[in-house]
Amino acid sequence: xxxxxxxxxxxxxxxxxxxxxxxxxxxxxxxxxxxxxxxxxxxxxxxxxxxxxxxxxxxxxxxxxxxxxxxxxxxxxxxxxxxxxxxxxxxxxxxxxxxxxxxxxxxxxxxxxxxxxxxxxxxxxxxxxxxxxxxxxxxxxxxxxxxxxxxxxxxxxxxxxxxxxxxxxxxxxxxxxxxxxxx
Numbered sequence: 001x002x003x004x005x006x007x008x009x010x011x012x013x014x015x016x017x018x019x020x021x022x023x024x025x026x027x028x029x030x031x032x033x034x035x036x037x038x039x040x041x042x043x044x045x046x047x048x049x050x051x052x053x054x055x056x057x058x059x060x061x062x063x064x065x066x067x068x069x070x071x072x073x074x075x076x077x078x079x080x081x082x083x084x085x086x087x088x089x090x091x092x093x094x095x096x097x098x099x100x101x102x103x104x105x106x107x108x109x110x111x112x113x114x115x116x117x118x119x120x121x122x123x124x125x126x127x128x129x130x131x132x133x134x135x136x137x138x139x140x141x142x143x144x145x146x147x148x149x150x151x152x153x154x155x156x157x158x159x160x161x162x163x164x165x166x167x168x169x170x171x172x173x174x175x176x177x178x179x180x181x182x183x
Contacts, residue, residue: 032165033059033163045146066131067124068159068160070159072123081148084100084143088139098129
């Protein structure tokens, strides 16, 4: 009985230590904006339903790196996803649109990034192009829509945007450079 109690306490301590490590690793001190939005629609993500990320006024002009985060279920029917990301900075600067092609599985059909937590997989794509804000505008917006043929698109539950300062190498970026992600 005493050994059972000791091993139970050992596993509790080990679990708490792992939780602390994960929490410390999750903190990005270089992050300036990080928001996820749920995809509306019971049938899936409709092409006409663009997700608008309104950036805070406090975000100063300058150069940033961008991550696009996707949370999806195992019911997502494709290996990849095509996204349109439009950056607007008020009325004085024309919007800029990029098309992203993001692989969610490897060649064998296994999900590339984080495993299922609560039935969801999470994939993070780090853009190669820097995001540059030339003015301190109160009306800066990112709009994200999918460009897939199937409409509505099932299986995508949340889409996120993270802006962070350049020059820092992230864990997600390391995985992509090691060849673990087919981008």
